[in-house]
Amino acid sequence: MSKEVILTGIRANNDLTLGNYFGAILPIVDMAKKRANEYQINLFVPDLHSFTTPIDHSQLQEQIMHNLRLFVAAGLPLNHPDVHIYRQSYIPAHSELAWILDCFTGFGEMSRMIEFKDKSAKLGEERVGVGLFNYPVLMAADILLYNATYIPVGDDQTQHLEFTRDIAERLNTRFGDLFSVPYQVKKQHEFFGNDQGLRIKDLQDPTKKMSKSDETGKGVIFLGDTPEVAAKKIMSATTDSLGVIKFDWAEQPGITNLLQLLALATERPQTEVNKQWEGKTAYGELKKAVAEAITGFLQGLQGQLVLVDDSALLAKLGASEKAMNEVANKTLYKVQKAVGLR
Ligand code: TRP
Numbered sequence: 001m002s003k004e005v006i007l008t009g010i011r012a013n014n015d016l017t018l019g020n021y022f023g024a025i026l027p028i029v030d031m032a033k034k035r036a037n038e039y040q041i042n043l044f045v046p047d048l049h050s051f052t053t054p055i056d057h058s059q060l061q062e063q064i065m066h067n068l069r070l071f072v073a074a075g076l077p078l079n080h081p082d083v084h085i086y087r088q089s090y091i092p093a094h095s096e097l098a099w100i101l102d103c104f105t106g107f108g109e110m111s112r113m114i115e116f117k118d119k120s121a122k123l124g125e126e127r128v129g130v131g132l133f134n135y136p137v138l139m140a141a142d143i144l145l146y147n148a149t150y151i152p153v154g155d156d157q158t159q160h161l162e163f164t165r166d167i168a169e170r171l172n173t174r175f176g177d178l179f180s181v182p183y184q185v186k187k188q189h190e191f192f193g194n195d196q197g198l199r200i201k202d203l204q205d206p207t208k209k210m211s212k213s214d215e216t217g218k219g220v221i222f223l224g225d226t227p228e229v230a231a232k233k234i235m236s237a238t239t240d241s242l243g244v245i246k247f248d249w250a251e252q253p254g255i256t257n258l259l260q261l262l263a264l265a266t267e268r269p270q271t272e273v274n275k276q277w278e279g280k281t282a283y284g285e286l287k288k289a290v291a292e293a294i295t296g297f298l299q300g301l302q303g304q305l306v307l308v309d310d311s312a313l314l315a316k317l318g319a320s321e322k323a324m325n326e327v328a329n330k331t332l333y334k335v336q337k338a339v340g341l342r
Contacts, residue, residue: 003082006031006039007148009046009139010067015222018294019200019210021074021301022264027152027198029074036080042146042324043071046088048095049139052132053119065310070223072313073304084320088142091321093328097141098134100335101167104174105137109166114159140164145328147180152192154199158185175338179331200261203237206253224302227295234258234291239283247274255283258290265293 010016010024032041047064051057064087077083088094110116110133120128139160143151144167153161161182168179183191200210204219214220219237221230239254247270249256263273277286336342 003038003040004150005042005146005148006035006150006152007042007044007143007146008152009044009049009088009142011046011049015063015212015224016067016070017200017210017212017223018221018261020212021070021223022200023154023198025070025074027192029071029076031152031192032076032080032083036077036082039082039150041080041083042086042148043076043084044086044088044142046139046142048088049135052129052135053123054127068313068317069305069308069310072308073301078312078316084324085316086320086324087317090317091145091325091328093145093325093332094138094141097145097328097332097335098138100339101137101140101144101171102134104170105134105167109163110134110136113163115156136160136163137167140167143182144168144179145331146324147331149180149182150191151182151188153188161185161188171335171338175335178334178338201253201257203233203254203257206238206257221294221298223298225298227298230298231291231295234261234294235287237287243281243283245277245280245283245286247278255286258286262286262290262293265290265297 008024008028010020010028016025028043032043035041045064045067047060050060050063068085068087071085072078076085078085113136116133116136119132123132136159139157140163143161143164151161151164162185165181165184168181171178172181182188202208202210202214202219203221204216206219210220212220212222218233221233225233237254237258239258240252242252245255245259246252247256247259259273259277260270262268262277263270266273280286333342
C-alpha cells in the first residue's frame with residue numbers, strides 16, 4: 001500500500017502575514033516533520049490561482065520563490081523523500097483535468113460558492129474574471145490528481161473541499177473508480193486538530209482575521225516588515241476599555257489576540273502565557289512584551305530566509321515536479337480514457 005497523501009497549497013499573492021505563518025505555514029511544516037514517515041506530504045504553490053483576482057504580474061515570479069523560501073526557512077524537511085514541494089503550473093495536468101472537470105460542473109454549483117460571492121462583490125462585475133468563478137474546479141483538480149485524502153484547509157475553503165468530494169463522487173459514479181474521495185470536513189478537523197482553527201486577528205479590528213489583502217495594512221504584520229514597523233503596529237493595536245487582561249475572544253478580542261501572538265512568537269503554551277498575564281491591568285506592558293517577542297521572531301525568520309540555499313531549493317523543486325508529473329499524468333490518463341479522449 002502506498003502512503004495516504006496530505007496535500008495543501010498556499011497562494012502566492014501579496015506578502016504573507018503573521019497570520020499565514022502561524023495559521024498555515026508553521027502547522028504544515030510541523031506536520032511534515034511529524035507525519036512524513038506515515039504519510040506523503042504534498043505542498044505546492046498554486047501559482048495558477050494567483051491571478052484569479054488582479055495582481056501585479058511583474059512581482060509574481062519573485063513572490064512564488066519567496067513563498068517557497070519561507071517554507072524552507074520555517075524548517076520544512078526538504079531532504080525527506082516523502083515531502084514534495086512543487087509549483088502547480090509546472091504540472092500541466094492540473095489545467096487539463098480542471099478543463100475536463102469544468103464540463104461536469106454545474107454553473108449553479110459554482111455560483112453558490114461563498115468566496116466567489118464575496119470576492120466578486122468587492123471587485124465589481126467588470127473586473128471579475130471567469131477564472132475566479134471556476135477556480136474551485138482547479139482546486140479540485142489539484143487534490144484529485146494525487147488522490148489526496150487529507151487537506152488541511154481553513155473555514156473559508158471548506159465549501160471548496162465539499163465540492164471536490166462531490167465532483168469526485170460524481171465522476172466515480174459515472175465512470176467507475178477514478179479518484180480517491182477526500183475525507184469529510186469533520187474528519188479533516190479531527191485529523192489536523194487545533195492547528196486548523198488558529199486565526200490571527202487584525203490588530204486594528206480584532207473581530208476580523210489578519211488578511212494579506214486588507215486595504216490599509218495597518219493591522220497586518222507582514223513577514224517582510226522591519227522590526228520597527230512591526231513593533232509600531234503592535235503598540236497601536238486596538239484593545240478595549242475593560243482594563244483587566246483576560247483571554248476571552250468574545251469580550252476582549254484585541255487583548256486575546258495579543259496573548260495568542262505572545263504564545264506563538266515565544267513558542268510557549270497558551271495556558272502558561274495566560275497565567276502570567278491574566279488579572280494584570282497594564283495593557284501597555286503587554287503590548288511591549290508582544291512587540292519584543294514579534295520583533296525577535298521576525299529577526300529570526302528573516303535571518304533564516306537569507307540563509308536559504310536557492311540551488312538546493314531549485315533541485316528539490318525539479319525532483320518533486322518530475323515525480324509529481326508522473327503521478328498526475330497517470331490520473332489524467334485514466335480520466336482521459338474514461339471520457340473517451342484516449
Ligand atoms: N484555494 C486555497 C486558498 O485560497 C489554495 C489552494 C489551491 C488549495 N488549491 C488547493 C488548498 C488545494 C488546498 C488544496 O487558500
